[in-house]
Amino acid sequence: MYARFFSAALFCAALLFGLPSLAASRCDVNVPTERVDLAQVSLAYQSIGRASDPAILLVMGLGGQLIHWPDEVVVALCQQGFRVIRYDNRDVGLSTWRQAPAEANLTFEVLRYKLGLPVAAPYSLTDMAEDGLGLMDALHVEQFHVLGASMGGMIAQHMAAMAPQRVESLTLIMTTSGAEGLPAPSAALVQLLSRRGAPNRQVALEQQADLLAALGSPMVTDDRQVLLHQAALSYDRAFNPEGVKRQIMAILAEPSRVELLNQLRVPALVVHGTADPLLPVMHGVHLAAHLRGSQLVLIPGLAHRFQEAFKAPLLAAVLPYLRAHREDTSHWAQIEPVAEHNLL
Numbered sequence: 374m375y376a377r378f379f380s381a382a383l384f385c386a387a388l389l390f391g392l393p394s395l396a397a398s399r400c401d402v403n404v405p406t407e408r409v410d411l412a413q414v415s416l417a418y419q420s421i422g423r424a425s426d427p428a429i430l431l432v433m434g435l436g437g438q439l440i441h442w443p444d445e446v447v448v449a450l451c452q453q454g455f456r457v458i459r460y461d462n463r464d465v466g467l468s469t470w471r472q473a474p475a476e477a478n479l480t481f482e483v484l485r486y487k488l489g490l491p492v493a494a495p496y497s498l499t500d501m502a503e504d505g506l507g508l509m510d511a512l513h514v515e516q517f518h519v520l521g522a523s524m525g526g527m528i529a530q531h532m533a534a535m536a537p538q539r540v541e542s543l544t545l546i547m548t549t550s551g552a553e554g555l556p557a558p559s560a561a562l563v564q565l566l567s568r569r570g571a572p573n574r575q576v577a578l579e580q581q582a583d584l585l586a587a588l589g590s591p592m593v594t595d596d597r598q599v600l601l602h603q604a605a606l607s608y609d610r611a612f613n614p615e616g617v618k619r620q621i622m623a624i625l626a627e628p629s630r631v632e633l634l635n636q637l638r639v640p641a642l643v644v645h646g647t648a649d650p651l652l653p654v655m656h657g658v659h660l661a662a663h664l665r666g667s668q669l670v671l672i673p674g675l676a677h678r679f680q681e682a683f684k685a686p687l688l689a690a691v692l693p694y695l696r697a698h699r700e701d702t703s704h705w706a707q708i709e710p711v712a713e714h715n716l717l
Contacts, residue, residue: 399422399423399451400421400422400447400448400451400452401421402419402421402444402447402448404419404420404421405419406418406419406439406467407419407420408467409507409508409511409512410471411471411504411507411508411511412471412507413463413470413471413472413496413500413504414463414468414469414470414471414504415468415469415470415471416460416461416463416468416504416507416508417439417460417461417466417467417468418439418458418459418460418461418508419439419458419459419460420456420457420458420512421447421448421451421456421457421458421459422451422455422456422457423456424456425456426454426455426456427454427455427456427516427517427518427541427699428455428456428457428458428509428512428514428516428517428518429450429455429456429457429458429517429518429519429520429695430458430459430460430505430508430509430517430518430519430520431447431457431458431459431460431520431521431525432462432505432519432520432521432522432525432526432528432529432532433459433461433462433465433522433523433524433525434521434522434523434524434525434526434547434548435523435524435617435620435621435624436465436617436620437462437465437522437523437524437525438461438465438466438467438607438610438611439459439460439461439466440466440606440607440610441607441679442459442679443679443684445684445688446679446684446687446688447459449688449692450520450692450695453692453695453696453699454699455518455695455699458508458509458512458514458517460505460508461611462501462504462525462528462620463496463500463501463504463616464613464615464616464617464619464620465611465613465616465617465620466610466611467610467611474495474496474619475495476495477493477494477495477618477619477622479567479618479621479622482494482622482625482626483567483625486625491626492622492625492626493622493626494619494622494623494625494626495619495622495623496619496623497623497626497627498524498527498528498531498623498624498627499531499535500623501528501531501623502528502529502531502532502535503535505519505528505532506532506535506536506539509539515539516538516539516540516541517539517540517541518540518541518542518543518544518695518698518699519532519533519540519542519543519544520543520544520546520691520695521543521544521545521546521548522546522547522548522679523546523547523548523651523652523677524548524620524624525548526545526546526547526548526549527548527549527551527624527627527630529543529545529548530543530545530630530633530634530637531630531633533637533639534633534636534637537637537638537639540639541640541698542639542640542641542642542694542695542698543639543640543641543642543664544641544642544644544691544694544695545641545642545643545644545660546644546645546687546691547644547645547646547649547651547652547657547675547677548643548645548652548656548657548660549652549656549657549659549660550629550630550631550634550656550659550660550663551627551628551629551630551631552629552630552631552659553629555652555653555655555656555659556653556655556656558650558651558652558653559650561587562587562588562650562651565580565583565584565587566584566621568580568583568584570614571614574608577604577608577612578601578604578605578608579601579604581600581603581604581607581608582597582600582601582603582604585600585603585604585678586600587650588650588651588676588677588678589676589677589678589680590646590648590674590675590676590678590680590682590683591648591674591676592648592674592682593674593680593682631663634660634663634664635663635665637664637665638665638666639664640666640667640698641661641664641666641667641668642667642668642670642690642691642694643657643660643661643664643667643668643669643670644657644670644672644687644690644691645657645658645660645669645670645671645672645675646671646672646673646674646675646676646677646683647671647672647673647674647675648673648674648675648676649675649676649677650676650677651677652677654671657669657671658671668694670690672686672687672690675687
């Protein structure tokens with residue numbers, strides 16, 4: 374009897390004292406990067422957390438790679454009980470084309486955009502939304518939450534409209550409805566965004582550091598060496614300026630999503646910064662106004678980057694919302710029946 378009691382006590386102690394290490398292992402962000410082949414592209418992704426946990430798909434913005442989701446944010450989401458899936462959008466990071474994409478001239482298409490003419494992009498944001506849905510198909514994840522930042526938030530809106538019974542909630546950070554008349558970014562910032570050619574690695578790093586600084590908050594003083602280090606991590610993992618140009622064209626070709634948003638019925642949280650230089654704060658306000666029942670959180674000083682000083686406020690906004698919707702599947706996204714042409 375004593376032997377059985379001693380064995381049981383040892384087992385309980387192992388469980389008790391092993392819990393922290395088990396949690397750390399479960400939420401290890403250094404898991405291998407895997408790949409899934411879709412019709413047009415092969416997507417690189419990581420899955421952090423238990424496969425049995427509710428899934429949340431992270432969709433990154435223009436030119437961003439999966440490594441641009443701060444590890445602290447990924448770990449915090451995982452520790453809330455989520456299986457966190459982050460991936461490289463088509464044309465960035467380690468994602469690759471199964472066949473060469475169509476040729477396109479960004480300078481020419483930007484001119485057409487400025488003249489109010491249609492933009493001929495090699496692919497659309499709906500194509501990119503299909504990529505994300507295809508990834509979840511390949512992982513056999515039927516229902517999931519979606520968190521999108523910037524362009525990723527635009528893609529997330531399409532996901533909820535395209536697969537309304539699969540999306541349990543939307544979290545939209547520093548993004549927009551794409552409506553006409555909203556405040557434009559500064560000309561200086563647009564100029565920095567358009568600098569995609571670089572003769573060598575050092576010039577590319579300097580250009581990226583300049584852009585990161587311009588996208589940052591005026592409340593924060595950036596360390597230039599830190600910015601250059603961040604730029605180097607991105608460059609050395611993957612550098613594809615032509616792909617970023619194609620992503621820009623997909624955004625330029627996108628019409629307003631206001632009608633789509635007006636029809637969508639989905640639990641949604643909109644988070645925006647008051648100091649966003651790329652998508653000024655009215656973009657977030659307008660987006661929330663067209664998502665019925667959505668919550669809006671404005672973070673003072675937040676700009677258009679995941680800067681260290683704002684990680685805590687971002688998590689304070691996002692985690693309670695996601696925690697409330699983690700197990701609630703009674704409010705899956707819905708979209709009111711409308712004529713198909715109204716969604717284009």
